[in-house]
Amino acid sequence: MEYRFSPQIESIPATTPFIGPETLGRRVGRPMHLRLGANESLFGPSPRVLEVIRDHAAEVALYGDPEAPELRDALGGVFGCTRDEIRLGSGIDELLSLVLRAVAGPGDAVVTTLGSYPTFDYGVRACGATLVQCPYRADGFVDIDALIAASDDDRVRLVYLANPDNPSGTLTPAADVLRLEAALRPDQWLLLDEAYADFADPDELPKVPTRRLIRTRTFSKAHAMAGMRLGVVQAPVELLAQLDKFRMHFGVNRLALLAGLAALEDRAHVASVVAQTRLLQAQISQKLPGRVRRTWTNFSLIDCGSKERAEATLAALLQEGVFVRKPAQPPLDGYLRVSIGPESVMEEFLGALRRVESGA
């Protein structure tokens, strides 16, 4: 007799959204000495975060406080809401998965952009819902009209919009986001994934009514805490009450809760990271004239001319121990996606790119 598994799980294809840089390093036989493929912040976390981790190390013996009122209050200040509309998780990934399980299942459908954040798609498959993927527009931006058209279906429970988007790096204009929100039925949800929001101009981010809005943020990008696993969801209390019935209440590690508060308090650090990122993006554009797309994130997109050339360049860079990624879907599949780090790191990257492209 064979093993027996839940049919819903057994029917999922065996894929993982991302292969980590350590794994890639083991495959090519050398570690990645430049990690520019996961949009981690090589500017590092706030010194206050490091201080909190070191000072409170012995507290790892204790479970974290599942309510974390101080941190949720501080986040309420960021979002303009009370802590009642805020929950924390082990990164946005965990929260996407919880939200999807709460609102969708077999027989339901969920709309997203083909080639946008793959861990969202992974969560959709895991909850048993059907994934409806709308291609990017020809200019590489999210196709809001297509999302609206695809949502006009009784089965659709939720629409996902990463804003700014990864991997395209584009920002959907606020008016378009509001148009999408207004087009949804009252029983549908808009999931606005704002992982990269710290890198956009606050005035450009849409002020969406919270009635059917689920918004996520992370400490992994501008706050440089990817390895700490701390994500945030803001949503109506009715939705959060559903999450509270099955989420892991003690799942966020204690140091992340303490460090998250310290990170929020050091606004100057984030402002400096954002300013440096923009400056370095401008420098790279100058050094690779005509090849760099504008992005609203902590990565740049570098045109390689074709999908095949981008894939070859990416593979050659990996062999050199330089970890970058590339969009998988058109029209940006001929670009490399390169995280922005400090100037010395970017110089090293540009040197490697020149070597690889001249040798190819």
Place this chain on the structure above:
Amino acid sequence: MEYRFSPQIESIPATTPFIGPETLGRRVGRPMHLRLGANESLFGPSPRVLEVIRDHAAEVALYGDPEAPELRDALGGVFGCTRDEIRLGSGIDELLSLVLRAVAGPGDAVVTTLGSYPTFDYGVRACGATLVQCPYRADGFVDIDALIAASDDDRVRLVYLANPDNPSGTLTPAADVLRLEAALRPDQWLLLDEAYADFADPDELPKVPTRRLIRTRTFSKAHAMAGMRLGVVQAPVELLAQLDKFRMHFGVNRLALLAGLAALEDRAHVASVVAQTRLLQAQISQKLPGRVRRTWTNFSLIDCGSKERAEATLAALLQEGVFVRKPAQPPLDGYLRVSIGPESVMEEFLGALRRVESGA
């Protein structure tokens, strides 16, 4: 129009397995100065763990390595298997939830002991399966005969056995565990939750064939890393391949992966914690003659005479800022469950207990 949620999630009752000590402190208006209710280790982690956290604090900018081969190799050494049979998660809680989703769903049933680890029951409700709960035996041990009888049902996909058990503190003899395993059908699973295994005599733990065994361990108890969120599952590769299709590959925080390896390497620290725990358990038994049950865990059970007296004592201790818990189900619902900490902590607890009991 009302909000619409997944019917499976909406049908779950609004419960949480545990209320944290910080929440209890806010309720009674004073923080818990003695945390003896969550079986955290007040002996603290290995000094090597603290060193690793402090030395690698800046690495929190980077995602963890989802493969973690060194740590999985070290755990393979503990379990007597290769890393292929090992996966890591954000504590056992996450792994229980993943395993349940992989093997059970609506229409299926899962067998456990009424009053045993409540987060397991929580995971069963979340996956949509029916929970079949067998009471403890009259002597407070897990009723293996009842688990076997309840498993003889086509709907049953998995049987849960915490060994040593929480909150009873009992160890099921190896012969009984093997008898349970042998009674299951080839398409059923035995989930052996060994969170407290470090406190039992290794010779007393059963050597179960891995064919239909899923085993979990944690760094939260003997290793004093509850706040780091690091749990381990050992299972046949066929089951792990299912988990790999929907688990959070980057979900374990980077410091936990590094600290876990350091904790495993410091065997002397764990041995010392276990030895001190046993000594202090013996001392408490002497100081409360006739009231303390033998346990195979890092907590002791103190007889209060009746469920009502135990509840009143627990409530009075909370008012004093002393956090303990109690088993919810007979026959041990007249006992307090008290985590074992260093001698000075236990003296403080005994003083509070005397005050409360003399004043009551």
